[in-house]
Amino acid sequence: MRPSLSPRVLALIVVSIALLCLGALLGSGGIAWGTDSAIVFDIRLPRSAGAWLAGALLGLAGAIAQGIFRNPLADPYLLGSASGALMGVALVLGFSHALTDSGLALIGLNSGAFIGALLGVVAALILAGGYRSSLRLLLSGVVISVILGAGNALFTFVRPDLYQRFQAFMLGNTSLLDWHGVSLMLLVWVACIAIALLLSAALNALSLGESTAKTLGLPIDQMRLGLIGVLALATGAAVAQTGLIAFIGLAAPHLVRRFANGSQRIHLLMSSLAGGILLLASDLLARTILAPLELPVGIVTAVLGGSYLLLLLRRQGLGVSA
Amino acid sequence: MKINSIFQQQRIFHRFSLLFCSGAYFLFFSTTAFASITVKDARGIEIRLSTPAQRVVSLLPSLTESVCALGKCSVLVGVDRFSNWPKSVEALPKLGGIADANIEGIVRLKPDLVLVEKSSPLIARLQSLGISVMAFDVQSMADVQRTLRQLDTVLGSAESGAVWDRIQLDIARANRALSPSQKAARVYFEINAAPFAAGKTSFIGELLDRLGMQNIATEKMGAFPKINPEFVVQSKPDLIMSTEASPKQLAQRPGWKSIPAIQANRVCFFSAAQADVLVRPGPRTGEAAALIADCAMRLLPK
Numbered sequence: 205m206r207p208s209l210s211p212r213v214l215a216l217i218v219v220s221i222a223l224l225c226l227g228a229l230l231g232s233g234g235i236a237w238g239t240d241s242a243i244v245f246d247i248r249l250p251r252s253a254g255a256w257l258a259g260a261l262l263g264l265a266g267a268i269a270q271g272i273f274r275n276p277l278a279d280p281y282l283l284g285s286a287s288g289a290l291m292g293v294a295l296v297l298g299f300s301h302a303l304t305d306s307g308l309a310l311i312g313l314n315s316g317a318f319i320g321a322l323l324g325v326v327a328a329l330i331l332a333g334g335y336r337s338s339l340r341l342l343l344s345g346v347v348i349s350v351i352l353g354a355g356n357a358l359f360t361f362v363r364p365d366l367y368q369r370f371q372a373f374m375l376g377n378t379s380l381l382d383w384h385g386v387s388l389m390l391l392v393w394v395a396c397i398a399i400a401l402l403l404s405a406a407l408n409a410l411s412l413g414e415s416t417a418k419t420l421g422l423p424i425d426q427m428r429l430g431l432i433g434v435l436a437l438a439t440g441a442a443v444a445q446t447g448l449i450a451f452i453g454l455a456a457p458h459l460v461r462r463f464a465n466g467s468q469r470i471h472l473l474m475s476s477l478a479g480g481i482l483l484l485a486s487d488l489l490a491r492t493i494l495a496p497l498e499l500p501v502g503i504v505t506a507v508l509g510g511s512y513l514l515l516l517l518r519r520q521g522l523g524v525s526a
Numbered sequence: 527m528k529i530n531s532i533f534q535q536q537r538i539f540h541r542f543s544l545l546f547c548s549g550a551y552f553l554f555f556s557t558t559a560f561a562s563i564t565v566k567d568a569r570g571i572e573i574r575l576s577t578p579a580q581r582v583v584s585l586l587p588s589l590t591e592s593v594c595a596l597g598k599c600s601v602l603v604g605v606d607r608f609s610n611w612p613k614s615v616e617a618l619p620k621l622g623g624i625a626d627a628n629i630e631g632i633v634r635l636k637p638d639l640v641l642v643e644k645s646s647p648l649i650a651r652l653q654s655l656g657i658s659v660m661a662f663d664v665q666s667m668a669d670v671q672r673t674l675r676q677l678d679t680v681l682g683s684a685e686s687g688a689v690w691d692r693i694q695l696d697i698a699r700a701n702r703a704l705s706p707s708q709k710a711a712r713v714y715f716e717i718n719a720a721p722f723a724a725g726k727t728s729f730i731g732e733l734l735d736r737l738g739m740q741n742i743a744t745e746k747m748g749a750f751p752k753i754n755p756e757f758v759v760q761s762k763p764d765l766i767m768s769t770e771a772s773p774k775q776l777a778q779r780p781g782w783k784s785i786p787a788i789q790a791n792r793v794c795f796f797s798a799a800q801a802d803v804l805v806r807p808g809p810r811t812g813e814a815a816a817l818i819a820d821c822a823m824r825l826l827p828k
Binding site for chain 2: 231240242243246247248250251361364365368369372377379380381382383491495496497498499500
């Protein structure tokens, strides 16, 4: 049962490519054709591609989270990856100052966030006593978020001098993405989307309810663990490069749900593409509305995604089956 | 034993009550008639003091510095967590930061005046506890002068003119030290690695103007704009000053290797102590001007 690429998926891909081209044109001074090719290739393209990939990773992670937990409010940060990533950033910031070495620079910060995000999810898994119950996982994820969040608050209290750098990470930032980050995210995205599509049958089964799913003969628990791994990896990679960009992971799956015709495989793919489009479009707006000033991309994301979501709600409800 | 001695003291006071009362009356009338101090603070509220403030709490580093520059460091009884200059204030009780000020600690110090930033959430609470609060809004160079004058009034000192003149002298000297070609250099001053620039209307922007240097941030961007990093690359600054990102980190940003300042290694990275001087509009403004001029003279050809 191999579903063919629906025209809607193709449409999303076309929109993505169009936005990428637009991203290469839109600079700090509005549309400019004859600019330095170095600016286009070193700054605009990696930034645009990076924003798309980060959005795609978050969209995919969001669709997985909503599928596993069968909860339309689930988002990629639910399992403690957001607060874990923040904790990682806090530790790197704290120690890099202690060592007074500028070498622990951005790369250190990014991998700190990545490791933190993964550890946050592992902690939630341990606290839940395994991966067999979605509900326990959900609750332990919330608890881990609260505990690590308190630790982060304590950090900003003890080291107020680092608060601004910490906050810059919390708000999310796409403006300093480079090819290195883009290639990392591309690798993770390809791997994640492949694994997620392979395991999408588990989400189909889970949508029938946990107990029914177990009677279907699929290795549901192992598949769920695999999906949680993808969720953690995708979220961690996105967070490490762009910080905590809110709302993409929550909104993207809803935006495309009614086009997926109930197929989880198509839904995962479309959520990922929609997430990429949403973040890239937000980034384009964020950098052009007040150019050469910038708006925090998270604000644009919330306004853009939020208003479309409201529109959908008014028109037909979200098509979320309980 | 202790109680006894207090009673004894009271008896002594009784004997001198007549003398004491007349003295008190004289003091009372003289203060209301001649020495009463009124000054409007940044909220437009009149601060009234019968005598110059003797026990002062400062909750803003630049105000702490101003009080000390006026020679009144001795009246400070407590400061906020970030006040660290001059060295002597580090021995004072630390009363927390902006969001977590220690109200109880402030009240226990029995200050007759608390100096705060205009938007501080503490103002209402302190006033309801009966403590005089004076609010300041120090953003620009003109604010620095006004603040020094106001502090002179409430502290009973007369140093603001001299302090201000010295600042002006230092800025003029720094300006003279720069050659025309150094002044023509385009400067990018980064306040925060997000990246936020120091705009023309910010305190640092004002300083750059006074030194005759060219800021790549334009007037209409505001005080501390979050700018598109691409704008910096396209502006091709000849000199970069940074208080947060190191030269190495700047060079690692996408596309920044093409910036003239980075190619020629003309990046000033200010230490935390230097950054304090640069970002606090206060009595060390002259020193800040010298820091910026030194950076330009060190890195730019004459």
